[in-house]
Amino acid sequence: MPFLETRNLMAFYGDFQALYGIDTTLDAGETIAIIGANAAGKSTYLKAIAGLIHHTADSVLLEGKPIGLLPAADIVKLGIALVPEGRRLFPSLSVEENLMIGGHGRKMSGPWSLERVYSLFPVLKQRRSSAAPTLSGGQQQMAAIGRALMSNPRILLCDEISLGLAPVVIRDIYAALPRIKSEGTSVVLVEQDIAQAIKVADRVYCFQEGRLSLSGRPRELTREQIRRAYFGA
Amino acid sequence: MLILALEMTGWLDALIQGILLGGLYALFAAGLSLIFGVMRLVNLAHGDLIVLAAYAILVLAEGLGLDPFGAALVALPIMFIAGFALQYVLLNRTLGRDLLPPLLVTFGLSIIIQNGLLQIFSADSQRLRSGAIETASIVLGGGIAVGVTPLLTLLSAILVIVILNLVFYQTSLGRAFRATSDDLEVAQLMGIDHRRIFATAMGLAFTVIAIAALYLGLRANFDPTIGPGRLLYAFEAVIIGGVGSFWGTLAGGIVLGLAQTVGARINPEWQILSGHLAFLVVLALKPRGLFPRALD
Numbered sequence: 001m002p003f004l005e006t007r008n009l010m011a012f013y014g015d016f017q018a019l020y021g022i023d024t025t026l027d028a029g030e031t032i033a034i035i036g037a038n039a040a041g042k043s044t045y046l047k048a049i050a051g052l053i054h055h056t057a058d059s060v061l062l063e064g065k066p067i068g069l070l071p072a073a074d075i076v077k078l079g080i081a082l083v084p085e086g087r088r089l090f091p092s093l094s095v096e097e098n099l100m101i102g103g104h105g106r107k108m109s110g111p112w113s114l115e116r117v118y119s120l121f122p123v124l125k126q127r128r129s130s131a132a133p134t135l136s137g138g139q140q141q142m143a144a145i146g147r148a149l150m151s152n153p154r155i156l157l158c159d160e161i162s163l164g165l166a167p168v169v170i171r172d173i174y175a176a177l178p179r180i181k182s183e184g185t186s187v188v189l190v191e192q193d194i195a196q197a198i199k200v201a202d203r204v205y206c207f208q209e210g211r212l213s214l215s216g217r218p219r220e221l222t223r224e225q226i227r228r229a230y231f232g233a
Numbered sequence: 234m235l236i237l238a239l240e241m242t243g244w245l246d247a248l249i250q251g252i253l254l255g256g257l258y259a260l261f262a263a264g265l266s267l268i269f270g271v272m273r274l275v276n277l278a279h280g281d282l283i284v285l286a287a288y289a290i291l292v293l294a295e296g297l298g299l300d301p302f303g304a305a306l307v308a309l310p311i312m313f314i315a316g317f318a319l320q321y322v323l324l325n326r327t328l329g330r331d332l333l334p335p336l337l338v339t340f341g342l343s344i345i346i347q348n349g350l351l352q353i354f355s356a357d358s359q360r361l362r363s364g365a366i367e368t369a370s371i372v373l374g375g376g377i378a379v380g381v382t383p384l385l386t387l388l389s390a391i392l393v394i395v396i397l398n399l400v401f402y403q404t405s406l407g408r409a410f411r412a413t414s415d416d417l418e419v420a421q422l423m424g425i426d427h428r429r430i431f432a433t434a435m436g437l438a439f440t441v442i443a444i445a446a447l448y449l450g451l452r453a454n455f456d457p458t459i460g461p462g463r464l465l466y467a468f469e470a471v472i473i474g475g476v477g478s479f480w481g482t483l484a485g486g487i488v489l490g491l492a493q494t495v496g497a498r499i500n501p502e503w504q505i506l507s508g509h510l511a512f513l514v515v516l517a518l519k520p521r522g523l524f525p526r527a528l529d
Binding site for chain 1: 427
């Protein structure tokens with residue numbers, strides 16, 4: 001039984017259908033990457049798992065149990081944390097308060113604490129009292145990842161964590177992933193940056209216009225297959 | 234020389250009384266400020282809820298044979314529960330993208346409260362009686378005296394603002410209040426149940442309403458129709474002070490109180506008018522209030 005599974009996942013924004021029957025699996029400790037062009041439905045997929053978009057009950061299963069109808073506030077308590085697209089730190093909270101509120105709903109003891117997050121991203125410790133909006137883009141992304149880790153998630157959902165950042169900053173952020181994975185956390189990465197995603201992922205899913213267009217292990221996929229699945233034939 | 238001295242004393246007295254009156258207006262405003270800050274809800278029934286709470290204190294005082302301070306203490310937890318329930322059962326359903334439903338529902342609530350109170354208590358004026366403390370005053374010398382009740386009002390207002398600031402900026406509940414106010418969707422991702430957070434904020438606002446009601450009833454007569462007038466003062470104090478700042482709300486209340494007593498000193502008929510004029514002047518010169526929050 002997979003740790004997390006989506007089965008025939010459909011999602012709608014009003015009349016607009018964003019996802020058409022997505023089937024994916026994630027095993028414990030595994031990292032999967034969801035790649036695809038803009039508007040392929042990648043973020044919608046993560047939001048549906050996190051409980052921000054309504055869909056049917058049995059289209060998302062955690063350890064075989066349907067969690068599709070639970071509100072977002074309950075999903076995080078089950079150990080699924082989302083790093084949302086665009087960071088979305090709380091602007092009126094300091095960096096440290098942003099991190100601390102990450103542990104608000106799930107007061108689980110686990111590998112992640114304020115000190116551990118600060119050791120993962122030391123720059124956050126220096127800026128701990130600063131208001132969140134005064135951080136650079138890269139620092140904000142680190143804070144957003146740290147905030148999600150504070151709930152000690154079993155599954156970390158990352159939405160475009162490299163978006164709008166300089167290559168050197170992206171490298172720093174991706175350097176943190178192995179340490180997160182080494183705590184046994186499963187990771188779902190949504191990325192437009194294929195090269196970055198393929199480097200860290202155990203398996204890759206490619207979305208195209210709300211449908212699954214390709215899946216497999218990175219080394220088994222050819223560039224041509226990925227190109228086609230990404231852009232369409 | 235004597236006339237000049239008397240004149241000076243009169244002005245000084247107006248200033249002191251204005252600051253003390255500001256304490257009452259700050260108490261009216263603090264609950265409104267809290268609710269607007271957390272959930273962007275404009276509660277049009279706020280004034281009527283203060284009047285309702287004053288009647289509740291009256292009934293508790295008479296029923297239990299307590300003095301108004303004791304009765305208010307009993308009312309605090311009851312008011313918290315009432316506020317929590319009102320938000321959880323009714324007002325949460327009105328919140329969303331559209332600003333109109335909460336306005337309409339709280340306006341309706343205001344009418345229901347006024348008419349309900351008229352039905353039960355009639356239109357007669359009531360007052361909370363506290364014996365000797367009502368008329369007690371402290372002589373400051375130079376012909377100026379401060380009433381104990383107005384002084385307690387201001388001190389209570391300051392205490393309420395200090396406590397609200399502590400709750401908002403030093404506790405995990407306050408963190409959840411601010412996060413929910415910042416970004417409702419991401420707050421839910423943190424495991425925050427926004428419906429409970431909103432209900433807790435309303436419960437807290439209702440306890441502030443009970444304190445405001447205590448001093449409203451001690452200071453002057455009240456009847457079922459005076460709610461909307463108190464709402465107006467509360468609004469003006471919040472906006473003068475700047476939305477989102479509790480200390481600003483206290484300052485706003487004091488500006489309003491000062492404007493009224495100074496206006497009344499010039500001409501007794503100008504008391505109410507000068508308060509409103511001060512509000513308009515602040516709105517024209519500093520539309521975001523005297524102490525706007527840095528981010529908004």
